Amino acid sequence: MTQLQTSTPPHASSPEKTPRLESHARAWAGTGWGFVVKLVLMALVNALGVAIAISAWQAGSWLVLGAIVVLVAVADWVYFSRRTLPLKYLLPGLAFLAVFQIFLLVYTAYVAFTNYGTGHAGSMDQAVEAALIQDERRDPESPDYPLAVVERAGELGFAIVDDGAVRVGAAEEPLTEVPEAAVGDGGAPTEVPGWTVVPRATILTDTELQGRVAELRVPVSDDPEDGSIRTREGSTGAVYTSTLVWDEQAQTLTDSETGTVYAPSDDGRFVAPDGTALPTGWYVGVGFDNFVRAVTDARLAGALGQVTWWTFAFAVLTVLTSFGLGLLFALIYNHPGVRARRVLRTLFILPYAFPAFMSALLWRGMLNAEFGVINDLFFFGADVNWLGDPWLARFAVLWVNLWLSYPYWFLVCTGALQALPADTIEAATIDGAGRWRRFRSIILPLLLVSTAPLAIASFAFNFNNFTIIYMLTEGGPGFPGNSGLGATDILISAIYQISGVAGGAADYGLASALSILVFIVIGVVSILAFRQTRKLEEFQ
Structure with missing residues (x-):
């Protein structure tokens, strides 16, 4: 009896081709509403990218044009590729980081090395056109x-x-x-x-x-x-x-x-042989001139020096006083013998619940020398010029910022105190350590382990605390001369004044140079401070 043998028809799939067919089948089976939604979203992203690219091309912004083309191309590759699953989640954050942080930092650094500002706000062609217009008759x-x-x-x-x-x-x-x-x-x-x-x-x-x-x-x-x-x-x-x-x-x-x-000069102006220049120029690279001018310009150097030391003093004193007051209240109202602790804690954190700019405006009215309630209620109607005298204005800024900041540290220190190991404190008590010794040798070091990074962040925040300065004093009272800066200005508010946003002549190049210096200072201080906090971790 002959044994029947089965054979694979010529049109049937071979075994080695089956996985590939199954892969394609799974791919088509997975093409559902999710793929349609992704396709629509990517179409919108590409449409937006094309619109931005066209606008950048018409404006001659080649850097923006190149950046948007690269971003859209990368987005299409990431979201239509099967090998880039992690990037599908990371790309939005990386794109926002590149656009809103890295690009701004690089552009600020670029402007810092130019004379961009009033009278130098465009290209040479724009300056020529403006000169022709201004001289029209x-x-x-x-x-x-x-x-x-x-x-x-x-x-x-x-x-x-x-x-x-x-x-x-x-x-x-x-x-x-x-x-x-x-x-x-x-x-x-x-x-x-x-x-x-x-x-x-x-x-x-x-x-x-x-x-x-x-x-x-x-x-x-x-x-x-x-x-x-x-x-x-x-x-x-x-x-x-x-x-x-x-x-x-x-x-x-x-x-x-x-x-x-009128011939073009190296500093971006049309200058006649007798030295007279047309009012409109263009921006050019000036190297480190803006950084040098910040410390050598007779009109600005003295004022910027006073602003710089006050900025450091303001940031350091605010952190120390607000941390100290917040810790004091936390120690008091963490004691089990205090009644109605929850109600009192709620009352003490109320300043933290109000917007800072509203609180600053409120205090500005209360500290007014003519009709403020501070003079009427606490100084028997005396004419104390809180915001007009340089030292009183600085004290007022520190006081108001303390009122706004201590509730934050009250909350932080209360949570840190409640998280301290009770057995360590109990062992110290048994060994005969008094309250001050327990606080100095155990409680405070343990608190600093968790609060020191927050103190560094608070220093960086107050170093650039524009809101409290502008809303309370607007940087005043002003220094003698025409620098445009005042006794309570910190570096960030001084940069705001120099940039001309508030009115007057703008000097974006100098403002950008100062911004870079502030960035470097905060970075260096933060790095050194974080290195010091590592020593506190050895205490645990």
Whole structure:
């Protein structure tokens, strides 16, 4: 009897191909709603990345363009690859760290080595354009063009009638002819396709609109030397041209009336042979000049020196006083003999529950020399100028910050005291150690093991405690001179003043240099302090 032998049909899958087919089957089986949601989210991420990339390309921000392209490419690779499971969870945090921390730190360091600030806020091309605009005067040969003010999506523009043709433009759009526009009996345009004509009565009754119209300039063409259309009353316009002539090859600006030639200098300005300079410049690299200027500038050096020592004193004294008061209250209200401890603890931590800026504003009113309740209730109406005298203002800042900070340490020390090993303290008591000896040799060292890192963090926070300074004293009272700084300014508030955010001339380069120095100081102090805290761990 012949034994039947089975054979695999030619069309059947071979054994070695089965795992691959099963893998594909599992992959398609796992392509459910989760994959669809991931696909939609990644589509949104890519759309946002493309939008940012286009904006960066149009603005000429090549660094931002390169960074966003890299981030989007990495995100696509991570979330559509099967080999990058850990990165799927780490990438969002790493991206935010790169954008909001590393990029800001690198950009701040870059600005610190430039003269970026008021008068040096753009490129050379922008400085040339600004110089041409600032020097514009009405062209004596320009006729008065019938004009209408037009508006589109909140943007204002001018529509003029030039030899029977209507031309319209805006601040960033040179005049272009509009063939289908309508002209009224008065000669001015009444209908402009794509634009809304602003009624003359509206301009006359709206003061803000009048200012915008008076400041508006519409380029005649892409060439800045052709001038721009401007108007005084909103019904007629004329061509305004600059007396300065830009020579792109020689990189100079020449005053056509006086013949003065302004050439670019190393510090980013157009300077004449007699030393006079045009008001608008551009930012350039200045090396370590900002760091040197912080200690050599006669206007700033003395004030910054006083601000620096006060910053250290403010941070150290705040940590010591708030920790000491918080620990004292924690020791008192941790004693089992004190009644209603929970209620009292709640009352003592109330300052910690209020927003710091609101508390600072409240104290600012209470410390007012004329109508503050502090003088009326506690000093019998005496005229104590708490916020006007330098030393009293510093004391007031320390006092208010103590009031705001001690509840934090009260909570921390209370928890640390309750976590202390009772057998160690009991053994010390049996050995005859008194309360002071137990506190000095056992309780305080054990507390410092857990609270020392928090004290370092508190020092770093108060070193940059902008809120309490700005809301309570705004850095005042001011130092004599024109430094713009005051007796209660700390480095972070001084940087705020120098940056010009609060008004006045801005010096972003110097402000960034000081920010880098503050970062280095806090980093060095934190490293040294953390090394010292390791010695406390040996106590356990």
